[in-house]
Amino acid sequence: MSQIIASTYEILQEIGSGGGGVVYLGRHLRLGKWVVLKADKRTITAKPEVLRREVDALKNLSHTYIPQVYDFVTEGETVYTVMDYIEGESLDKALKRGERFPQAQVVEWACQLLEALCYLHSRPPHGILHSDIKPSNIMRTPQNDIRLIDFNIALALGEEGAVRVGFSRGYASPEHYGMDYAGMGATERDEDDVLTRVSEPEGPETVMPSVPVSSRGSTGSGKRTVLLDVRSDIYSLGATLYHLFTGRRPAQDAREVLPISDQEVSPAVAAIIRKAMDPDPNRRWQTAAEMLRAFEHLHDEDPRMKRHRRRCRVTAALLALVFLAGGFTAFVGLKQMERLQNAYALAEYSANALREGDVDGALSYALAAIPTEGSIFDPPQTAQAQRALTNALGVYDLTDGFKAHRLLALPSEPIKAALSPSGTRAAALTSGLVTVFDTDTGETLAELPAEQSALADVVFVDENTLLYAGEGAIRCYDLAEGAERWSGKAATTITLSGDRSLAAAVYKDENVAAVYDVKTGEALRAVSFQDKHQSVLPNDVFADPEDNLLALDASGNWLAASFSDGSLQVFDLRDSENVVELYEASDYTHFEGGFYGQYLAFSATSSEESVFAVIDLEAMAQTGGFLSQLPFHVQADETGVYVGTENILVRIHPVTGEQAEVAYTDADITAFARTADHTLTATADGAYCVFDSGARLLEKVEEGGPWDFVQAAGDFILVANRDTPSLRILRLEDHPEAQLASYDPGDLHDEARVSADGSTVMLFRYDGFRLYDTAGTLLAETALPDAEQVYDQQYRRDESGSYLEVFYNDGTIRRYSAIDGSLLSETAGEAPDGTLYEEFFTDAYRITSPLHGTPEVYDRESGELVCTLEPDAYLTYVTQVGDKIITEYISAQGQRYGLLLDENCETLADLPELCDVLADGTLVFDDMRGNLRQSRIYSMQELLALVDH
Amino acid sequence: MSGSELLFYGGIGVMAAAALLGVVAVVGFRISGRRLRARLEKEFGKRRH
Structure with a gap:
């Protein structure tokens, strides 16, 4: 061979x-x-x-x-x-042996064949057709790859395609047979005219162009050429794959090809083959690359993979959505918590501001603590904010007295402070500046340059006339006109006569006092101190020890002055030769005092002793006096002589020495001021106290002191200290509109209760009770028998009426009518255990009240502890009004008060002096001074409406 | 617990649950995806791109 x-x-x-x-x-x-x-x-x-x-x-x-x-x-x-040379064997041999191939293997071969076809079809200039793709032309290598062989009848494509030269039956496309199924449906056209030759089964027929041949069943003459293109190779490849997948050789007629069943191949693969073998070339894959892509995307396009991906995407989207929703919710919660904390802080600030007397600030903080934007980031309204707002508005503080009104800010710490005669104006001297305020509105009325000395004085002549130590001169300023009225010589210490018509002024340590007509500013006379001068510190810029006495009497006839050598003289302004020397040079370094009519009351204090004396200037005799090791504080004016020492302040008669107590405090009195009806004291413990004309303590404020300046005039009080750049203004308030009933202020009692019909008021304590009508008429007075054996008392209102139940240690219970005070019944019962333990019930809670211990609130359904109430007070009553709970307490100091709680037992309002809660929810307050006041419970909307007003 | 705290901690809880479910889902889908890919490889051969 x-x-x-x-x-x-x-x-x-x-x-x-x-x-x-x-x-x-x-x-x-x-x-x-x-x-x-x-x-x-x-x-x-x-x-x-x-x-x-x-x-x-x-x-x-x-x-x-x-x-x-x-x-x-x-x-x-x-x-x-x-x-x-390709090792291996052609696929047709394996098919002849009946060998079947796994689908995955055939798909792999299909892709390799399609890659080869892509390469062939893309050869320049117009591609090469294999034209005879069939199993026998596909070699399977030992590596299980394939090679496309036998390019015997491969054709170089022209621009229009190529003329067929041969075909293999079953694998050849309809075009190979001259069949044209292009267009709608596959139709056999002019078969007679096409060049067709039937070949041997295994070999392509070679076509002799221009040689007419007959096709099956065709008659007639004529011939037509159907051009081949890449789609013919795609058909052949589809047919080859069909054979490989099914083991069946495809029918010659494309229309008679049996469809591939789903059992033979996957539907997706079958669809690819079906499309490749479509009789209509226009409906086949148009390129090998397109068909290759279809195979390559079998994984991606598989419905199971699509479903899997869809599930992944949907799950991811859902979880992302849930995650984001959770994040947003947490963010909202966080913002709400932040704002809630902010609200808590603002409520605290509000309470602090209120303690400092800054009502406007307290109101402002309280309002800021209330969410108003309507944003989802806003937390729910807090009980703390409502409590702050309620307290700032003072709606439940119905006792008469001086209430914090304004806090007037100063440019720096005050050196002097003064109130006008009616209290409507306040002035403060700070470093080189006098600031004048309207005490009611807080408006700044004037800012006036002052002498750079702490000795500089500011005094009001009337509500609109201010006399002050201005720069280089004593100046009179008209607040109504906003203009200076007159000025005089340089001055620091200024004093007014009792009738406010004259003013005497001394400049630092000069030895002369100038006396002015306040109205005109005319310098009426100059009072010579000879070789004496008032006490002045070497540095007088920062502090005035206020050791000097400089006082005019009521009509401006006498001028009293103390001097640095410890002497005290009184000058007769009508006769310059008449000088009364009360003290010659002495050890006294501090003088206080003034004129009451013809009397000069003063104190002189040294490091060893203090002397208080009253001098009758007409008789030129001392009418009275004291000597003490403790200092005396003295004020004298047209209302009387007031002397304070230690913790007592008295009004003393200048001749008889008779004393009337004005104030009695817990600590030593350091300063005091008076109006016609009230006395204000500052004490060494840093508190200030207000007493009424009967020397009864109305108020004691312990925060913010010590108070260096206390002034009282008209309905206003001014307190300030040298360390805080502000003036605290308090205003006298009363509440006649809230009056419910009155009683004798001297009637001592522990509790006050109103009868169910509102006709009587019962004041009771352990040893008896008194009944009043609402006008204050005493209806009945009863002393309880065996008062020492009284265990407890309960005032009750029920269907049978109102009555006082008195429990005795032996179990006896006596009931007294709240209408006329009569004894309704007396029954014997079980002796109480003596613990005074009580329980109260609301719809939702059970509230325990041990005598010694903190009241606890339990959920009635679950029995769980919800919260505890006031730790240092004894809970006496619990009343439910709608969804609110009102608790009443007695503090360790014996003070009665109440708290308004919301449904969560959070405090909405303080209820000072609360004594009773009527059936309709009306709150009753007992000021312990003869007045019962009433108030409804305010909602937040009502409180906000009050603010708007 | 106040409403705001409920929102905050609830939201955190939802986020944590979603994250946990996400981890579970990732693991689950990875396993099922691997099985599916193996099945598809058996049917169609190895993925070619």
Whole structure:
């Protein structure tokens, strides 16, 4: 068999033959490389140049799945094509053996074939058609890859396609048979006219162009050429794959190809094959690349994969949504908590501001603590904010007295402070500046440059006239006009006569006092102190020890002055020669006092002793006096002489020495001021107290002190200290509109209760009770028998009326009518256990009240502890009014008060002096001074409406 | 616990639950996806791109 071809190749054996020619296994003699030599059948019909051109085209092909063509040689009449030897066998042999291939394997081969076809179809200039794809032209290598072989009838495509030259039945596309199914539906047209030749089953038929042939069942003459294109290769590949998948050779007629069942291949793969074998080339895959993509995307396009991805996406989206929703909710909660904390802080600030007397500030903080924006970030309204607002408005503080009104801010710490005679104006001297305020509105009326000395004085002549130590001169300023009325010589210490018509002024340590007519500013006279001068510190800028006495009497006839040498003199302004020397030089360093009519009352204090004396200037005799080691504080004016020492302040008669107590405090009195009805004291413990004309303590404020300046005039009080740049203004308030009933203020009692019909008020304590009508008329007075044995008392209102129940230690219970005070019944009962333990019930809670211990609130349903109430007070009553709970307490100091709680037992309002809660929810307050006041419970809306007003 | 605290802690809880479910879902879908890919590889061969 060995034959040498072209002196280069040795033919070793025939390894196949077919329509295209005979295939030999050969060997390159020089290279020793195995090759395939294919003797081309067309040598009998085709010119060698044509064959060479075709082989030259094939020689340029280089692809993994296409054997490399190396050479084209002629030996005799035979043309040989030399190409790679592919080990393995063609797929048709495996099919003939009945071998079936796994779908995955066929899909892999399909992709390799399609890659080869993509390569072929993309060869320049217009691509190359294999034109005879079938199992026998596909070699399976030992590596289980494939190679597309036998390019015998491969065609170089023209611009319009290529004319077919042969086909293999079943694998060839309808176009190979001249069938044109293009357009709607597959129709056989002009079969008679097409060039068709039936070949041997295993070999492609070679078509002789221009040779008319008859097709099956065709008649007639005429011929027509159907051009092939890449879609013909796609059909052939589809048919080949069909065979490989099903084991069945496809029918020759594309329309008769049995569909692939789902049992044979996956529906997606079947769809690809079906489309590849569509009789209508327009409905097939239009390119190999398109079909390759379909195979490559089998995974992605698989419904299960799509479903899986959809599930992933939906789950991810849902979880992301839930996560975001959770995040947003947490964010909202966080913002609300932040604002809630802010609200708590603002409520606290409000309470602090109220303690400092800054009502406007307290109101402002309280309002800021109440959410008003309507934003979802706003927390619910807090009980703390409502409590702050309620307290700032003072709606439940119905006792008469001086209430914090304003806090007037100063540019720096005050050196002096003064109130006008009616209290409507306040002035403060700070460093080199006098600031004047309207005490009611807080408006700043004037800011006036003052002498740079702490000795500088500010005094009001009347509500609109201010006399002050201005820069370089005593100045009179008209607040109504906003203009200076007059000015005089330089002055620091200023004093007014009792009738406010004259003013005396001294400049620091000068030895002369100038007396002015307040109205005109005329300097009436100059009072010479001779060689004396008042006490002045070396540095008088920062503090005035207020050791000097400089006082005019009521009509401006006498001027009293103390001096740095400890002397005290009184100058007769009517007679400059008449000077009364009360003290010559002495050890006294501090003087206080003033004139009451013809009497000069003063105190003189040294480090050793203090003396208080009253001098009758007409009789020129001392009418009274005291000597003490403790200092005396003295004020004297047209209302009397007032002397304070230690913790007592008295009004003293200048002649008889008779004393009337004005104030009695817990600590030593350091300063005091008076109005016609009230006395204000500052004490060494840092508190200030207000007493009424009967010396009864009305108020004691312990925060904010010590108070260096206390002033009282009209309905206003001013307190301030040297360390705080503000003036605290208090205003006298009363509440006649809230009056419910009155009683004798001297009637001592522990509790006050109103009868169910509102006709009587019972004041009771352990040893008896008194009944009043609402006008304050005493109706009955009863002393309880065996008062020492009284265990408890309860005032009750029920269907049978109102009555006082008195429990005795032996179990006896006496009931007294709240209408006339009569004894209604007396029954014997079980002796109480003595613990005074009580329980109260609301709709939701059970509230315990031990005598010694903190009241506790329990949920009635679950029995769980909800909260505790006031820790240092004894809970006496609990009343439910709607969804609110009112608790009443007695503090450790014996003070009665109440708290308004919301449904969560959080405090909405303080109820000072609360004594009773009527059935309709009306709150009753007992000021312990003869008045019962009433108030409804305010809602938040009502409180806000009050603010608006 | 106040409403605001309920919102905050509830929201955190929802986030944590969603994150936990997310982890569970990721693990679950990874396992099922791996199984599905194996099944598809068996049917169609290895993924080619």
